[in-house]
Amino acid sequence: MINKRKNITIILFAAIGFVWLFSACSKNVITGEDPYAEGKAPLGVYFEHLNRPIPAAKPGDIVQVSLRGTKQYEKEMELFLNEQLCVLQKVTDSTVSFIVPNQVATGGIKVKIREEIYFGPKVPIDGNVYLDPAFYTSNGFNGPINQLLSDRANPGNFIAVGTYKIFVNRGFDPSDYDDVILGGIQRITTEGIASNVPLVQGIGAVGTINSIVQRADNKFYVAGPFTQYNKDQVGNLARLNANGSLDTLRVAVLNDNLARPYDSFDTVSNFNASLEGGIIQKLFLTDREDVIAVGNFTQYSNIDYTQSTKTIHSKKQILVRNIAKIGVDGKLDLNYNSNNTGTNGTVGSSVLLPSGKLVVVGNFTSYNGQPRNRIFALNADGTLDQGFQIGSGANDEIYSIFYNSRLNKMVIAGRFTTFNGQPANGVVVLQEDGQIDEQFKFGTTDDRRPNYAMLMNNSKVVVFGDFENYNNVRRSNLLILESNGEAKQHFNNMGPIVGRVSSINEGVTAAGHPCLYISGMINSVDGKNVFNIFKLIVKN
Secondary structure (H helix, E strand, O other), X not given: OOOOOOEEEEOOOOOOOOOOOOOOOOOOOOOOOOOOHHHOXXXXXXXXXXXXXXXXXXXXXXXXXXXXXXXXXOOOEEEEEOXXXXXXXXXXXXXXXXXOOOOOOXXXXXXXXXXXXXXXXXXXXXXXXXXXXXXXXXXXXXXXXXXXXXXXXXXXXXXXXXXXXXXXXXXOOOOOEOOOEOOOEEEEEOOOOEOOOOOOOOOOEEEOOOEEEEOOOOOEEEEOOEEEEOOEEOEOEEEEOOOOOEOEEEEEOOOOOOOOHHHHEEEEEOOOOEEEOXXXXXXXXXXXXXXXEEEOOOEEEEEOHHHOOOOOOOEEEEEOOOEEEEOOOOOEOOOOOOOOOOEXXXXXXXEEOOOOOEEEEEXXXXXXXXXXOOEEEEOOOOOEOOOOOOOOOEOOOEEEEEEEOOOOEEEEEEOOOEEOOEEOOOEEEEEOOOOEOOOOOOOOOOOOOXXXXXXXXXXOEEEEEOOOEEOOEEOOOEEEEOOOOOOOHHHXXXXXXXXXXXXXXXXXXXXXXXXXXXXXXXXXXXXXXXXXXXXXXXXX
């Protein structure tokens, strides 16, 4: 089928002459010594009005820009759009027209004449993936979001946890600004505004919340490197009521000062459990609503209040490394993964499968003294799954793992180049039993590595990393790939993300298209500020 080409004319006025270097009024800033006499532009070629918006173009379209001084260099000139070489359609003394390549993402124009480079305006590339303009994030979160949890009790809402402190804009009225202390937890709507079912405001977590899970009674467990929640002492782990307040209990304690009878009682966290010596990365709930915590901690403790005062606590400590299962009463399950020595390196991420099997990844080569290269699985009873078919595992660090319960598949991303003895360029799709999904092959990224991947319900694989190219085509650092690893043009048209992706949640638009809620420490996407969270529509 032949694409009908449309002409997009952008009139960019150009001028040729001398450029005087006054910092207060010059349009061009030159650093260092000017190699061209009296500041005259090399070869007399000029782009101007570089910030003027250009309509979105599609592969095969003809784009015309105003650029003076190029006609005489027509046979020597090369024009690139986002580093992809373009076919020149027409060159005059004042304009250049070119054909948009078949494989290209949003980016800037670059003209090369002899050894001189001239940078032109940005050309947005139209496609099936775009930011949802209705997702309201003006001034959003002022710190990174570590996890976005779908709120079962309030459909159409998320619970966002992280290290931010203020959700600046309420969102109900663009002019309604208010500084609200959040302490790292906030309920927002799927439109990106503060929910009208807010969580209880308070000091919140003094530190960072890494993970959150929601019980059947809509209470929450939260974990991360924090020692207080709403001014009450907790040990990196807490249970919250459905409204976001700390689940507390009034207990009797020893009183060593009879002149202060109110010191005979204390209000404490009702979930009497702490995990110490390192950071909790992830939390999971079992069918019985026990908590499984995964991370780099080294011991569990709880407080014996019968032997404690309000200021001095008597703790019972038990060594437990990396993985712990804790009952609803806060007691450590000694029958789950007992007497473990843990990993000989760091844990990065984990997933809990419907079978109760726990899959853990990171940068280690053994678990409980048994060889396991960067990935292992525990059975529901905490024993090491000897039948998990990962073979020799990964030859280098695995950063992330994601499980899709509809597809019954996992995807891992990291710095590895082989997995189970097979070439793997940092992304592998796995079956539940650990076998490689041979259909998916991640392409080349010029030795730049992915650090996060997720599986969409339609089997597309979303990959984020520090790469700039995929299979020798300049792309965004957020790829949306087919189930075989192909990067189709119309799903990879956007510009890059500036920041780091920590969490991706999938939804569906009113029109029935998939959408992705992407959060983390994110400054901008496709040149637009997003304040650590944005919504991406992936049109079918």
